[in-house]
Amino acid sequence: MNIKTRKNYDIQTIIMSVLTLLTIVSSIAMGLLLYTRYEKAMKQAEIEAADTLITSTVYSVEHYLLNMRQISNTISYNVIQEQDVSSREFNQELSLFYEMNKDKLQSIALYDNNGKLIAAEPVTSQKENVDVLTQNWFTSATEEIENMHFSTPHIQNLFRDDASRYHWVVSLSRSVDIIDGGTPRNGVLLIDMKYSGILDMLEKINRDNNGQYYYLCDSDGHIIYHPHTVEINRGTFIENNEEVASYEDGIYEDRINGENRKLIISTISYTGWKIVGVIPIDAKNETLIRFRYYIITIVIILIMMILFVNKIVSKKISSPILKLDDSVKAYEAGEKPSIYIGGSSEIRHLGRSVQKSYEQIEALMKEIVEQQNERRKSELDALQSQINPHFLYNTLESITWMIEGHRNEDAVFMISELAKLFRISLSKGKTIISIEDELQHCRSYMNIQKHRYKERFAIEYDIDSEILTYCTVKLILQPILENAIYYGVGDMDEDEDARIIVSGVIEDKDIYISVEDNGLGMREEDVKNILVDNQKVPKHGSGVGLINVHTRIQLMFGEEYGLLVESEADVGTKVTVHLPAVPYNKENCEELEKSKIWKG
């Protein structure tokens, strides 16, 4: 058999547990929602900021390159086409342009289509064995004469440097028409822009960027600037620049080395160069990490506060219930506390109902006890009343015989004793009488019986006078004497010295009154069953009378009192009445009359 054991939690614990669970779940859910929303907003803001930055950088780079193109156009249209390249004015104007823009320009050079240097600014010697015909800027310019061509950054390999250094440049080359000594021909104008100009612009936007970075590549995906150029060249950093070069402007997502990234692409006009902003999606920047700590702190404080409120609320709700429960438990434990009535209207109503119920239960209990007492009294009265008719019939018949035999004196004596007997029997309806009256009743009865049995047996009284003033249930000796006569000495002959001894003593606050005869006695088995109120057990003679007496004494004084029967066949029988020593006075009588069991 499965027995489910269920732990007993009080209502406050249950309310507190449920509220705590709800608080924690809702607070964490709220924190997560807030954090997720903020993270998304931050990412969006990052993308927007990056987009704005790229737009601004595109503008700067476009402006820078436009400036270069304007220089190229001006030199081409206003200097080269206007002046003979062999003239002094041409060199002066070229020099002037260089001086005006030397912060941005590394050099300006004009080559003829055979790769021969015509003019250069600043004026410096060209390296030996330099073959410009194989250099990309030259071939691009001669192959597509209608366009200007921007190269990727490279070390300038044309002129000597007094400081023995190399210069990183971006070459802008174009085909130009020149007049050399009056002869028109084609040439290539090369403007080498300082790479540092572009580097500065892009390095500026790559500072303090929380994992995001920006790079610049040409339309074929060749890197022009990248904050990790060296790592890319060394193969320790991977960039998908070649793929990105084919993308239109916009925002894309890609994944490199297991990292998800947002790419913001914007194209620089004319050159087709692209600025690419890379924002790692998964990377948590410092602000976001701090916000996470902030949210956790807020959620914990919120939980603490709500728990505190929960505690108060649960106490407020449960306290009246617990008090009511405590008072009911105390009531159940036998105390008589007043039932708690307090708290909300429902609890108060419950308290009142419980109190009313208990009051009703008490009233009913009292009623039941009273009814039981009445019933017991009725039973007692019924038992008492069993004696009278039987005896009265026999006595009256004896008196009748006496009168018919003209034994008037005897009849008078009998009637007189019978009157005493009935006086005591009636006792004004009382159940409790003094032992003295009971003994008087006993004597009257025995006087009547002796007349009836013509003095065939003797009766002796050995009564301690001290017991006379104590209480007894009335008419308890008469049935015993009746038994002693009918089943003891009544059938004995005169010469057998039949005798009944009535004795009474007081011992240890108990009174013992015994009726002893030297009659026929009883078997041991009969003695055992004589006081058992069982219809199936055969009684010796009028055992019913003894049972009545025994029951009446116990009903009045308790189970520890009653009759004790001792008997031996052909020796005699002794029946002892055991009573508490209750002084015969008004109070005790009234109390016993109420049929309360005597409690000493």
Next chain:
Amino acid sequence: MKKNKLTFLIAEILLAAIAIFFASRIFFSEKPQKRVAVIIDNSGDEKWNAFVNGLKQAADTYNIHLIICNTDEIENGTEEKNLINEQLDNDIDAFIIQAAPGYDVHQMLTELADQKPVILVANDALTENIVENIHAASTLTKVMPDNYKMGYELGEEILKDNGASLNGKTLGIVGGLLETDCTMKRQQGLKDALADSGCVISWEINAGYDNNVMDILKWKAEVDYLAVLDNEALVQLCEREQSIANNDTLVYGIGTSIKSVYYLDEGRMECLVMADAYGMGYDSVDEIAKVLKGSVYKPDDHVIDTVVLRKEDIFTEETQKFLYTYE
């Protein structure tokens, strides 16, 4: 009821402790940067450009605060020790050091390595233990090129230009600072490469902080080949090429600066062997960062790549990528 109150109180105290912990993280979440001191001779010299670029890039990647000590010549262990002590007073977490010349440096750096992580770059601390004609490597962690190999490669390049035979040819060797591991190993590598070539080593000199190589060269016998194993000496030599009496001498050098490349381009030397200085800088910080991150990490030696440059290689895409590290 008392148990409930106690549980509630403990829960509130625990939550308060957690809240305080996270609140403190809001204000003090930034981890203090680890401070790494870099001690190299003539730290402002352009020969360190690529190395410093590598250092800075790695420091940025690993969030390390680099302190590149402003130094001139570091002539011996005592000077280096003074610099180290200054930095120890400056709450430095680790050191990247070029070992100074001298035999006493190894002991001093070994003692330092017991206190703070130390990575040696460019030059190993000289030990007195010699195995097969070369000084045994120190027990310290090293991120540097194989100097013996660089000298050997230079010798092979000389041989390559002469059909593997240098019979009757003379060679002068200009080494770096005396009593430095790198100089000794480069010299030994060069000699081993030319051992069976028939080449006669006419003389050997060493560059020093106090002597001018050109002044010494004036007094040396003419040679067919000059092997310069030190960047400063190489640059000095190339700068004053016109003053060398014998212009027929072919120069082969080991260099670490963009100037040495320029002089190769100018045709003032035949061949240049260079180390990947950027890689040396990057890897040294990378290794230090790993050491500082976990106390159980045992740092490893890194052997830095070397490249052999000829004039015709300078403007190839590969070489330009390499030279970009000096930018």
